[in-house]
Every structure is written in C-alpha cells, then in structure tokens.
Amino acid sequence: MGIITLENIDRLVWLGRYTERVNSTIRAYFDGLDSFIDGDENFYKVLCKQLDIPDIYDNAEHFTNDFPYNENNFNSIISNLNRAYDNAIVMRDYIDTETLAYIQLAIYDIQRAKQGKSSVRDLYSVVDHIMGFWGCVDDRVDDRIVRAALRAGKRIERVYLYLSFNKPANIILREINLMENRINQIGMKYNPVVLDTMKTMLESPDFDYSIGKLLFYKLFEE
C-alpha cells in the first residue's frame, strides 16, 4: 500500500489483539468447562480473576451461557469478536476481502453458537476461522507494516494472556521477544526500561506473575 495512517496502524494492532483474545478465551472457556465437569464450580471465578474482568455471574451456569454470547457484556467473547470485526471491516483494502471473510465467518458462527443448536461445534468453528484469518494474513498480506501491526497486536495480547494464565516463563519470554520485534517495526511507543525489567525478571527462577502483569500495564503507558 505504501502509506498507512496512524489510525489504521492502531486498528490493525487492535484487530490482532482482539482476534487473539477471542482465540485464547474460547480455549480457556473449554478448559473451564472441563474443570466444571470435574467438580470445580468456581472455575469461572478464577478465569475472571485471571482476565481482570468483573465477576458479574451468579453461578457457573450463568457464566457458561453469558460469557461467550452476551453482546451487552463488554468482556464477553462475542463482544471481543465484534470489536475485531469493527476493526477489520474498515481495513479491507489493506488485508483484502479473502482475509476479512474469515472474521465475517467467525461472526456468523458465534451467532449460530448463540442459538444453541450445536454451540461447541460452532465455537470450534470460530477458532478455525481465526486460524484461517492468520493463515490468510501470512499468505496474502504483502505489506510489511500491515503484517507487523497485526502481529504486534497478536503478540501483545499473547504476552498479556500468558501472564494472566501463568504460562511458563520461557514461553512468555519468547513471546516478549517476538512482540518487541513487531512493535519496533511499526514504531510503536513503549517503555524500554520496563521491557528490559520484564525480561530480566522472567529469567529469574522466582518470577512473580502479578508483578509481571503490573509491568505489562506500565509498558505502553505514555
């Protein structure tokens, strides 16, 4: 494309973030259902805490019906997917119609999942479409900056979620390195001192995830 506005870079970053959030939270939701079946009725409380979202749910059943599908719940999976769509729909000329179609298909499938005839299958399809979206980005989006902005968003979200889900430090460190490359490519502002501190902490054996998460919030502060 040659030239891209700051606003569009921002949209691409958020498109990357929201698609990754949808992908990861659907998987976390499935894991949560397993825990529920195994007798953990408070699984959703843990998940809410991990994701820093308010626990507005009466019980596990309320959560399982509301968290994926309630469009009025700002933190629901469907809301995140809608925000991915909002960012994608205005970027057709950058990401192309084929790539955009996967976000559209994910929207159709989560709406179908909401109807409840075969919700799990349809949620799996949402994940498939997100994977298809990223495959298309790799295959069809030639512009270096556009790709970098999308991937920067994906990596930022991953770092955040991996910290939230207490993933092993070496995996988080790998994601941080990938994120750093991408955000440098698009000239995104961040605090390099905070980033270095995070990396150093992740290399120590007694890494504190809650401090790691606090540092993440500081990373992009102006």
Place this chain on the structure above:
Amino acid sequence: MEALYTHTDTVNELLARYGVKFGIYKNGTFNEQLFPFDPIPRVISKTDFDLLEKGLQQRVNALNLFLKDIYGAKSIVKDGIIPEEFIYSAKGFLKQCDGVYPSKGIYSHISGIDLVEGKDNKWYILEDNLRVPSGASYPMIARQFCRRSSPETFLKNNIEDNRDYAQMLRETMNYVNTGGINVILTPGRYNAAFFEHSYLAEQTGAVLCTGNDLVVENDNLYHLGYNGSKQRVGAVYRRISDEYLDPMTFQEDSLIGIPHLFTAYKKGNVALLNAPGNGIADDKGIYYFVPKMVKYYLGEDCLTNNAPTYLPFFEEDRKYVLDKFDDLVIKDVAEAGGYGVVFGNKLSKEEKEKFVNMIKSEPRRFIAQEVIDFKDIDIFDNGSRVPRKADLRAFVLSGEDTKVWKSGLTRFSRIQDSFIVNSSQGGGFKDTWVLSH
C-alpha cells in the same frame, strides 16, 4: 442457464461470506443487511446494448457539457433553452462552483443512469445520478461467484466479461489525476455503501480514507502516514456528498470533510470524482431538459428516451398534472433512494388534496411522469418463479473516452406489482448479462 439456478444458495452464501452488505438506518439504529441475489439474470442482447451504449455515451457527454456550461458561460440559459429558475433555484446548483474548471474539464466521471425496459421494448431513462452513484460492486462480485458456481453457464453463453470495472475506474481516476495517489474518500463504516467503498478501494488499488486521513497544505492535498510522512493525493473518488466535503466552503459543521479541499480543487491541484456541483444536472427537474441539451450541445437527436415528464412549474403542464393526477407518478425533486415518490392512484382523498395543494404552492418542487409499464423480470420467490418489476442502473465512466460498463446493477422489487426497487426498501439484485454476439 438453468444450471446456475441450482446454485442460488451457494452464491448467496458466498456473498454473505465476503460481507457483501449494505447498511440501513431504521429507528435511529444502524444495521447491516445482506443484499439478496436472484440468479435469473437480466439479459441484454448485443443489438440492444449497442444502441443503449451509444445513447448513454451521448447523454453523459451532453450532461458533462451542460455542467461545464452552467458553471461557465451559461449559454443554455442565455439562449433560452432552460429557464434560469431551473438553475438558480435548484438545490444542486452550487454557486461556489461557478467558474471552477475541473481537471481535464470532466465533471461527471462516474454516472449511474437508471433505466427500465418498457413493454414496448424501448428503454426509458428514469433518472441520471451524477453525484455519488453506487452499486457497481454488487454485480462485480456476484459475477465472480456465479462463474465459479456454474462454469458451464458461462462457457455456453456469450456473455461480456464485467470484471473490468475496477480497471475502468482506475483508468478514469488516473486520467484526471493531477499528480499523486488515488484515494477513495468514505464517510466511514456506518455509511450505507461502505462495502462498496472498501471493495472498490481494494480492487482499484486506491487508498480508502476518511477525512481525518487527509490534510490540505499549501493548497495541495496530502495523505498522512503513521510515521509523520505525507503523500500527495492527485485524485479523490469521494463518496460523500458535496455539502460535507469541505467545512470551509460548504457545511461548516461537517466533521467528515477536509478543510480547504475545495481550494486545492479550485486551483487544479487535485481532481474530485465526481465534481462538486453535479447535483444541478441530476436534478429531477433538469431531467426534463436532457433531450434539449443533447440537441443544443451536440446537434444530435437524443438517442435515449425520457419517460414522458411534466413540470408543474409550467402552467400548461401543471394543469395536465392536476387533471391526470391519478394516472401519474409524482416525484419530489429533493428526494432520492425511492423516497418522495408517490403514485397518484394510491393516495386517499385527503392525501391527494394535500398533495395537490403542495404542487400548487411549490410547483418547482415536483415533477410528474407517466407510469411506464415496464417489463417484469422473473425472480425466484420461495422456489417459485414469479414476475417482478426491475430497473437497471448503467454505469458510464468518463475519462479519456466515455465508456459504458458492459453490465450494470439490476435491482428488483420483491413485492408483486411494486415499482420501488431500492435496496433500502427491501429489493434484491441480479446479474446483468450483455451478450457479445
């Protein structure tokens, strides 16, 4: 052709997959809707199209000359062909455009001409759309899916390829480009035709922009890059109305326009497609005069047929309109999109009385037309083949030459006997086949 019909669901599913939608506001809420596609194409023979092509080229050439004249010497008024009341009282006449000469002297680069085929086998022009006509993207993308769904249909029939619209549009933009990139200016994703804006940007390689992405400096227009860079813009295919284009020249509270854009345009530093001020030429009142324009500017007889039209502004016509009110369709010249269209015989006694009084008090506001008994085209409705009213929007592109796209948007009404085919009022669309021989 029947083979294609079995793929109706497939084509509609593919259109859904690729987000081929239009937006609509209802009760203040924005909704995106799929545009229902019907697989039975409108077929135009080569002989018919050749005639139409000549007529449409002639018409658009005359309209472009009219615009050049009306914002220049105004000879057509001075020579008494069009009364000045029809120019200066028209909402579409923009005094700011007086004396402004656009790049290469072209005003209407993309013209959407709405036609119907009468039962007498003649094509009639219903209206000329010279501001921001939309709709080309739908048959463009639908053709692609029809071809893939039913290759045999396209192998067996001699159908002109319509996938060249993006190329035609790009050439049109390039021809008037004053140096710089091509952009498509959209009001944003909540515009009814946003799909089209984004799809045409993708297909033509133009950059899709909102007003915030562009800035005028030293009377040149620039696109702002994320890293502070600026790239000069040479042509803007703008999909926003004149009044919102530039708050410094037109509506001052416009948030979607670009301050000082009109100055850059006036100085010849950027091309605007279509030119501001074109509303005067597609005013429903001016439509009446198009055959006269053709004669006046080109010295030729008009090859396209207007629907028989009456202007209540003229006493004789007003008398006729009031006498024959029940047989006519009355159109408010200020409205578009199928709104402000009233069939005389559909009004109650009170409504009719109210309307007649309006025509008497504001005669310039209305035109009246004989109801064209146009041919129905079959559509599929719940599996049955039923006849419905349909029009055709032909796209005429004016660059180095004036070209008619060998396709068009055929819109149909889903309601039996209804003449309102607009998508905003529930209509669907069809592919338009122009046969190559």
